[in-house]
Amino acid sequence: MRLYGYCRSSASFRVRIALNLKGLAYETVPIHLRRNDQARPEYLAIDPQGLVPALDNDGRILIQSPAIIEYLEETWPEPPLLPRSPEERARVRALAAIVACDIHPINNLRVLRYLSHALGRGAEEIAAWYNHWIGTGFQAIEMLLARDTATGIFCHGDQPGLADIALVPQVVNAERYRLDMAPYPTIARIFDSCMALAAFRAAHPDRQPDAEP
Amino acid sequence: MRLYGYCRSSASFRVRIALNLKGLAYETVPIHLRRNDQARPEYLAIDPQGLVPALDNDGRILIQSPAIIEYLEETWPEPPLLPRSPEERARVRALAAIVACDIHPINNLRVLRYLSHALGRGAEEIAAWYNHWIGTGFQAIEMLLARDTATGIFCHGDQPGLADIALVPQVVNAERYRLDMAPYPTIARIFDSCMALAAFRAAHPDRQPDAEP
Numbered sequence: 316m317r318l319y320g321y322c323r324s325s326a327s328f329r330v331r332i333a334l335n336l337k338g339l340a341y342e343t344v345p346i347h348l349r350r351n352d353q354a355r356p357e358y359l360a361i362d363p364q365g366l367v368p369a370l371d372n373d374g375r376i377l378i379q380s381p382a383i384i385e386y387l388e389e390t391w392p393e394p395p396l397l398p399r400s401p402e403e404r405a406r407v408r409a410l411a412a413i414v415a416c417d418i419h420p421i422n423n424l425r426v427l428r429y430l431s432h433a434l435g436r437g438a439e440e441i442a443a444w445y446n447h448w449i450g451t452g453f454q455a456i457e458m459l460l461a462r463d464t465a466t467g468i469f470c471h472g473d474q475p476g477l478a479d480i481a482l483v484p485q486v487v488n489a490e491r492y493r494l495d496m497a498p499y500p501t502i503a504r505i506f507d508s509c510m511a512l513a514a515f516r517a518a519h520p521d522r523q524p525d526a527e528p
Numbered sequence: 529m530r531l532y533g534y535c536r537s538s539a540s541f542r543v544r545i546a547l548n549l550k551g552l553a554y555e556t557v558p559i560h561l562r563r564n565d566q567a568r569p570e571y572l573a574i575d576p577q578g579l580v581p582a583l584d585n586d587g588r589i590l591i592q593s594p595a596i597i598e599y600l601e602e603t604w605p606e607p608p609l610l611p612r613s614p615e616e617r618a619r620v621r622a623l624a625a626i627v628a629c630d631i632h633p634i635n636n637l638r639v640l641r642y643l644s645h646a647l648g649r650g651a652e653e654i655a656a657w658y659n660h661w662i663g664t665g666f667q668a669i670e671m672l673l674a675r676d677t678a679t680g681i682f683c684h685g686d687q688p689g690l691a692d693i694a695l696v697p698q699v700v701n702a703e704r705y706r707l708d709m710a711p712y713p714t715i716a717r718i719f720d721s722c723m724a725l726a727a728f729r730a731a732h733p734d735r736q737p738d739a740e741p
Contacts, residue, residue, distance in 0.1 A: 379626065381621065386614050406595075408594065412595055
């Protein structure tokens with residue numbers, strides 16, 4: 316398999332973790348977002364959205380990290396990234412969707428660029444925007460994790476899964492913008508549990524072939 | 529079942545369509561977003577995110593429309609909202625995710641309010657923002673639909689499913705902001721196919737108990 320991605324892209328980071336947890340080997344094709352590689356015609360032919368990641372599995376191109384991860388889960392079920400009952404699966408998918416729908420896309424590079432270029436907002440306002448949406452989402456996730464006995468070493472029980480895959484890259488982004496993690500002790504604890512695992516560590520932006528100094 | 533939602537919320541609209549397609553009866557509990565019902569403590573106890581929809585199935589609360597719809601699909605498999613093969617499912621989920629991750633959350637009421645209240649942007653800039661993100665997403669969806677023989681009467685084949693469920697509410701939003709649909713003939717055609725079905729029509733914002741004049 317071949318993963319078109321960018322070291323710092325959260326969505327690419329998620330798919331790297333999923334591939335690592337499943338023990339699937341893949342080759343990285345770096346798409347440098349800050350240099351706009353994603354807007355080149357060659358890449359738009361792969362993903363007309365011009366976003367990363369895209370996964371090439373034997374010539375079949377998959378886009379959108381939530382869809383890619385569900386595909387990996389259906390195609391290589393072991394170890395599972397989702398629990399068994401529909402109710403538990405809904406809990407895990409909801410935790411993942413809070414990140415994948417309601418935090419990350421609002422803070423994506425293209426949105427920050429729109430705020431800066433089209434709306435003329437400065438670095439301070441953009442940092443406030445960034446941390447506002449992470450904070451709003453993390454408050455909800457923290458409450459959902461802390462109040463539920465289904466939460467274990469990881470977001471759901473004692474095996475890492477889809478919710479952890481979504482959460483960890485978002486925490487790494489929060490660190491980059493120096494968000495105070497003190498209000499989110501459960502998230503911070505689960506993040507540490509994840510980063511103790513090789514599958515998560517090897518997926519970190521700093522460990523990628525296109526990592527920036 | 530009881531659906532906490534708002535007539536004009538796209539995410540609530542999606543779940544209404546899914547429930548209708550599955551033939552599942554439900555009671556509507558209106559949460560008026562413009563009056564901030566979602567920020568009341570009673571509602572935050574249901575969904576700490578303070579967003580809609582939330583589905584109460586016999587006392588079990590489910591949040592996040594993508595997770596709710598997957599739950600409905602797993603619990604009541606007929607008629608299916610996803611095709612059978614993992615590859616086809618990935619295509620349908622990716623089309624849905626373009627709307628659910630990369631268009632709708634950026635245009636959500638809370639984001640528009642932030643643009644207006646925190647960043648002091650006016651109505652014209654907000655309308656441009658809104659249509660920019662719909663247009664960017666629709667361009668990609670149009671290309672993905674038009675170039676693929678898997679597209680049929682609906683987004684995938686000749687039965688309505690998850691991608692149509694995501695797309696239709698977004699087209700209704702685009703109509704509200706008077707986005708020119710001429711560049712998206714395939715989306716417009718599929719929208720018409722969907723709106724010919726009672727399950728979609730009955731889920732329309734104008735047909736809800738909390739509809740606004």
